[in-house]
Amino acid sequence: MPYKVTIEGAMKGIKFSTKEEAIEAMWEFYKDSMQKADFDKFISEHIEEV
Numbered sequence: 001m002p003y004k005v006t007i008e009g010a011m012k013g014i015k016f017s018t019k020e021e022a023i024e025a026m027w028e029f030y031k032d033s034m035q036k037a038d039f040d041k042f043i044s045e046h047i048e049e050v
Contacts, residue, residue, distance in 0.1 A: 007046045015050060022047050 002015040003022045011029075016022035023043055030039050 001049045003047050004050050005043075005047055019047060019049075 002017060003019045004013060004015050005011050005022055005026055007026070011025065016025065023040075026043055027036075027039060030042075034042070
């Protein structure tokens, strides 16, 4: 099943083949403003299976 990110304005609606692919793509946007542990918690709340 594909996954999508639900963060407003951040690749919203784009489907990724795997959850890991979605997380990796989003990390590129947040890596300069967030610690990895905080990002992992944040992103887990904003990825859903479609």
